[in-house]
Amino acid sequence: MNTAVYLPKDPEITPEVIAKHGITPDEYERIKSILGREPNFTELGIFSVMWSEHCSYKNSKPELRKFPTTGPTVLVKAGEENAGVIDIGDGWGVAFKMESHNHPSAIEPFQGAATGVGGIIRDIFTMGARPVFNLNSLRFGPISGKTDEKGEVAPNVKHNRRLFGGVVSGIAHYGNCIGIPTIGGEVYFDESYEGNPLVNVFCLGVLKHEQIARGAASGIGNPVFYVGAETGRDGLAGAAFASRELTEESKQDRPAVQVGDPFKEKLLLEACLELLATDAVAGIQDMGAAGLTCSTCETASRGGTGVEIDLEKVPKREAGMTPYEIMLSESQERMLIIVKKGKEQIVRDIFEKWDLPHAEVGVVNDDGMMRVKAGDVVVAEIPASKLADDAPIYHREVAPRPAPTPLSCIPATDIEAGLEKLLADPSIASKQWVYRQYDHMVRLGATVLPGSDSAVFIVREAGKILAATSDCNSTYCALDPREGARVAVAEAARNLACSGAVPLAVTDNLNFGNPHKPDNFWQLRECVEGLAEGCNAFDVPVTGGNVSLYNESPAGAVDPTPTVGMVGLIEDPKHVTTSHFKDSGDVIFLLGDLGSEMGGSHYLKVLHGRKEGVPPKVDFVQERALHDTLRALIKMGLVKSAHDCSEGGLAAALAENCISGDKAKTVGAKVDFGVTGLQAEVLLFNESQSRVVITVSANNAAAAEALAQWRGTPVRRIGTVGGSDLRIEADGSVWNWNTAALQGVWGSSIANCMSAQ
Amino acid sequence: MKAAVIRFPGSNCDQDCHYALQNVFGVPTDYVWHKETSLSGYDLVVLPGGFSYGDYLRCGAIARFSPIMKAVTDYAQNGGLLIGICNGFQVLTESRLLPGALVRNRSLHFICENRPLRVEAVNNPFLSQALSGQVLNIPIAHGEGSYTADEATLKELISNQQVLLRYCDANGFVSDASNPNGSADNIAGICNAARNVFGLMPHPERACEKALGSTDGKVIFESILNSLGVRAAA
Amino acid sequence: MKARVTVMPKKSVLDPQGVAVREAVAHHGFPQVKSVRIGKFMEIELSDDEAIGADAEARLHEVCRDLLSNPVIEDYELQIER
Amino acid sequence: MKARVTVMPKKSVLDPQGVAVREAVAHHGFPQVKSVRIGKFMEIELSDDEAIGADAEARLHEVCRDLLSNPVIEDYELQIER
Numbered sequence A: 001m002n003t004a005v006y007l008p009k010d011p012e013i014t015p016e017v018i019a020k021h022g023i024t025p026d027e028y029e030r031i032k033s034i035l036g037r038e039p040n041f042t043e044l045g046i047f048s049v050m051w052s053e054h055c056s057y058k059n060s061k062p063e064l065r066k067f068p069t070t071g072p073t074v075l076v077k078a079g080e081e082n083a084g085v086i087d088i089g090d091g092w093g094v095a096f097k098m099e100s101h102n103h104p105s106a107i108e109p110f111q112g113a114a115t116g117v118g119g120i121i122r123d124i125f126t127m128g129a130r131p132v133f134n135l136n137s138l139r140f141g142p143i144s145g146k147t148d149e150k151g152e153v154a155p156n157v158k159h160n161r162r163l164f165g166g167v168v169s170g171i172a173h174y175g176n177c178i179g180i181p182t183i184g185g186e187v188y189f190d191e192s193y194e195g196n197p198l199v200n201v202f203c204l205g206v207l208k209h210e211q212i213a214r215g216a217a218s219g220i221g222n223p224v225f226y227v228g229a230e231t232g233r234d235g236l237a238g239a240a241f242a243s244r245e246l247t248e249e250s251k252q253d254r255p256a257v258q259v260g261d262p263f264k265e266k267l268l269l270e271a272c273l274e275l276l277a278t279d280a281v282a283g284i285q286d287m288g289a290a291g292l293t294c295s296t297c298e299t300a301s302r303g304g305t306g307v308e309i310d311l312e313k314v315p316k317r318e319a320g321m322t323p324y325e326i327m328l329s330e331s332q333e334r335m336l337i338i339v340k341k342g343k344e345q346i347v348r349d350i351f352e353k354w355d356l357p358h359a360e361v362g363v364v365n366d367d368g369m370m371r372v373k374a375g376d377v378v379v380a381e382i383p384a385s386k387l388a389d390d391a392p393i394y395h396r397e398v399a400p401r402p403a404p405t406p407l408s409c410i411p412a413t414d415i416e417a418g419l420e421k422l423l424a425d426p427s428i429a430s431k432q433w434v435y436r437q438y439d440h441m442v443r444l445g446a447t448v449l450p451g452s453d454s455a456v457f458i459v460r461e462a463g464k465i466l467a468a469t470s471d472c473n474s475t476y477c478a479l480d481p482r483e484g485a486r487v488a489v490a491e492a493a494r495n496l497a498c499s500g501a502v503p504l505a506v507t508d509n510l511n512f513g514n515p516h517k518p519d520n521f522w523q524l525r526e527c528v529e530g531l532a533e534g535c536n537a538f539d540v541p542v543t544g545g546n547v548s549l550y551n552e553s554p555a556g557a558v559d560p561t562p563t564v565g566m567v568g569l570i571e572d573p574k575h576v577t578t579s580h581f582k583d584s585g586d587v588i589f590l591l592g593d594l595g596s597e598m599g600g601s602h603y604l605k606v607l608h609g610r611k612e613g614v615p616p617k618v619d620f621v622q623e624r625a626l627h628d629t630l631r632a633l634i635k636m637g638l639v640k641s642a643h644d645c646s647e648g649g650l651a652a653a654l655a656e657n658c659i660s661g662d663k664a665k666t667v668g669a670k671v672d673f674g675v676t677g678l679q680a681e682v683l684l685f686n687e688s689q690s691r692v693v694i695t696v697s698a699n700n701a702a703a704a705e706a707l708a709q710w711r712g713t714p715v716r717r718i719g720t721v722g723g724s725d726l727r728i729e730a731d732g733s734v735w736n737w738n739t740a741a742l743q744g745v746w747g748s749s750i751a752n753c754m755s756a757q
Numbered sequence B: 001m002k003a004a005v006i007r008f009p010g011s012n013c014d015q016d017c018h019y020a021l022q023n024v025f026g027v028p029t030d031y032v033w034h035k036e037t038s039l040s041g042y043d044l045v046v047l048p049g050g051f052s053y054g055d056y057l058r059c060g061a062i063a064r065f066s067p068i069m070k071a072v073t074d075y076a077q078n079g080g081l082l083i084g085i086c087n088g089f090q091v092l093t094e095s096r097l098l099p100g101a102l103v104r105n106r107s108l109h110f111i112c113e114n115r116p117l118r119v120e121a122v123n124n125p126f127l128s129q130a131l132s133g134q135v136l137n138i139p140i141a142h143g144e145g146s147y148t149a150d151e152a153t154l155k156e157l158i159s160n161q162q163v164l165l166r167y168c169d170a171n172g173f174v175s176d177a178s179n180p181n182g183s184a185d186n187i188a189g190i191c192n193a194a195r196n197v198f199g200l201m202p203h204p205e206r207a208c209e210k211a212l213g214s215t216d217g218k219v220i221f222e223s224i225l226n227s228l229g230v231r232a233a234a
Numbered sequence C, D: 001m002k003a004r005v006t007v008m009p010k011k012s013v014l015d016p017q018g019v020a021v022r023e024a025v026a027h028h029g030f031p032q033v034k035s036v037r038i039g040k041f042m043e044i045e046l047s048d049d050e051a052i053g054a055d056a057e058a059r060l061h062e063v064c065r066d067l068l069s070n071p072v073i074e075d076y077e078l079q080i081e082r
């Protein structure tokens, strides 16, 4: 084991060095006043990572305060700890959170995505929870079309495919190996993500109330343990890196890439949960971004104490590491544990059992200092709470973007070919190519497999059934950030309702461009306020999340993408509902109106290359009433399938219902809208909100219709399940599709893109 | 009757196998840590799925040298019932308790999905309660499940009826189209000549409850219990 | 013409596989093992064809960079045998 | 002391990765590519320690056979550098 710390003569701290650390002159002044002196090189590095957006949220904090974070079910509030904890009854709780790994994935898709998964999993078991499932929300540039005259695929498309393929196998690699099922998510493809993909990963864990672990360095004199992988020169200053724009030379930023070891993390996970089951732990904190630095000063500041560590004692992978390198390293699979004095042996025994490195590296003291030593030499000494909590807060300038202009007229199209084209669009097409690579069945919980509106998971230890979904239509957000964010929450809640669940809480991942550009920051603010409105409308607190700014490629900022991860509870196994059509003869109802909003629709985007118009508005009162009616119908055992209308509108929803069940057994449907007076394209492809297609067995049809009417929810009988074709009739026209053919188009679209050379 | 589920570092289906045995079939089941050296008192030993030792180098290659494997080998040589599921199967081939090897899926992708399997032989303790030719729907979840062995070995496996499960289509038809990973002869599971060691890539423990979509995995556990003279509790 | 390509993880990059194998080798009668690093070895056979051209070597290096190795975390070595 | 081990899939065993890479190489300006085989390359460093003993080489071969390669599907090559 390499122990000795190399103490070089630190480089002189010039304005250039300061700038290179992303620290502004004002911030530097602030640092000096905190220290009462000039910082040394190591301290400068420490401040630079702690005060990066990634760790300090200095640009977004004022906005994040707008989220509702309290409620009767909240056991641990967002921001208090690594992840919020929500009560699910009978003494059980869930901890869940979403995290982004956008920039690392842009540079090295496989490892970038893999370490993202590792990071979010650590956040969850740091809370004392056993991680039980993952979701992932992914965004890339286009992977289809675009072949040049020589029939060659355009290089950017090739690159997007490589990123997409790499990210998916990276997520699979880490999640499958550690044995946590990845049961759901979303994938979108859009030009705005060219060169700056979004990789948002979600993890949920379950725990008993009394098992909630804290990340505080409490108890003066308690020893501080370092456990897990050795420290190497991985991802040096990755946190600072994630808070900078992707430029050509940052591609050269080699060290920003970390390699994950899911095997190590599996051992770490089991060892930590075993240890937390004893009463040896006073506090525990994972080493994520800003590794040792962040974990020491945050535990100290939470505990209102100080922490002193000796770098000589830190397990190292490489020889001759400097204090700067050790403190800023982002080696994965490491934890910091504050142990109750006298219980050290318990820790040693457990980590020996699991063959994991462990070392007592320091002690909790009462002087409020984060003191870092190399042997007897003090290499850094900073007031912990100031470092952790007194990062500057910026109130960025906002400049509204022009409001979207309403569409004058809707271009016509060949309806039958049009729907096929929509279903073949990778953003709408089946994501089987993706989730087939994820072990979604391990842990015996996935009772609704990927492919339905929400994933549904049985938590056996708690005797509970959870539903989870992740949603965000960033095209809407680009056109109208506030409305787009409101819709994201509404769609998530709707997806849960379709599976029979009542929403519990939300985690979010805010992916935006450079906040120094006022119109970007305006988008961020609008989206945050939109999300807040949505969460309030559904009475769901935000348990935490993640902010990723500077998502810009040479071409500009990504579309604003406030990803929503929502978790719900299903009361009774009998209520679990899936989205695909079941049996011939079942009656098809549309709950909600026919709608007419075409702005920002996939129809315009995919078939006419237009990303414009006023995106659909959501009326939360109407939306909630719809969900309540749907759940009421489900509870009465009347609903055989429920699927919401999202991208592609009614036509896409109906088609998915026919083909998203058993691949080999597609089922047809006869649908007749009668006289609607709507242009066919509008009727079939509009993306108005608050609409769900359900099926009911023939003998329950009348009862279902009556109940919906009685509850004042618009309900319309639109057809019956059966046959081998999807046949839609409206205003005297008839369209027909063979469902097996549609399945082929929809089911293999992504696979075809990815197998093409 | 008592069952043991071996826990290697990196095993991740150990809890699932334990649940199936104990909660679904009412079999008293212990976890046995890989650093243990004895398996006395067990009537059934399960090598569970997962990524033992991260599956670094080759799947199962390092696990094979865990202290417990000596005991596992002796146990098997004394006729004890031993079943290796997924990574467990890989450990069995690496330790030569079963012939052949499992290599990278031909698609180069990890594949997780329900698969129809055809029961090829029932004259063994693992499928005695099934019908020969019966189609079982059981999930697979692996990146390296393509079974391979030299011609002679394959011939022998077939003539001895040691091939117990083959990948097939919904109607029990075995063809290359119904082969998910490129396995020789669509082989999904085999047993040793003595018929007391069974290795299979599919996960029967994931197909023992309606809520999980299929209960076709139960027949394997029921057969084992039956052959041990135990009436399945479920 | 034959090309042999060796791809190894960069020195400073964690090689979990190497670490796991080091442990195993140590337990295998070689406590003296200091480190193990594991990479890929590829043998590429090309037909001896005029069309390959003189710039073949340069183009093979390109293939190594773009296709066979991941420059972000790996280094490669190319040997050509004509 | 250094040991270099190359492990290659047996000719009889199909090597899907090799096939995939061959396709890619062919599309990458080398239609002349006949075959690609992909194996592992391992670098093992041992401290120059008396205890290693003279039979080190023989024992390293054993490690290659038992651990580093699987004779059913792979062949190995061992080079030692003292």
Ligand SMILES: Nc1ncnc2c1ncn2[C@@H]1O[C@H](COP(=O)(O)OP(=O)(O)O)[C@@H](O)[C@H]1O
Residues within 6 Å of the ligand: A136, A137, A138, A182, A183, A184, A185, A186, A187, A427, A428, A431, A434, A435, A438, A449, A450, A451, A452, A453, A454, A455, A470, A471, A495, A646, A647
């Ligand atoms: N990255 C992914 N990982 C796992 N499952 C996914 C992923 N992307 C999509 N899915 C699954 O595919 C199905 C359809 O996804 P999506 O089109 O986003 O549904 P919806 O439009 O109802 O939100 C869902 O069950 C979702 O969980």
Ligand SMILES: [Mg+2]
Residues within 6 Å of the ligand: A453, A495, A644, A646
């Ligand atoms: Mg939906």
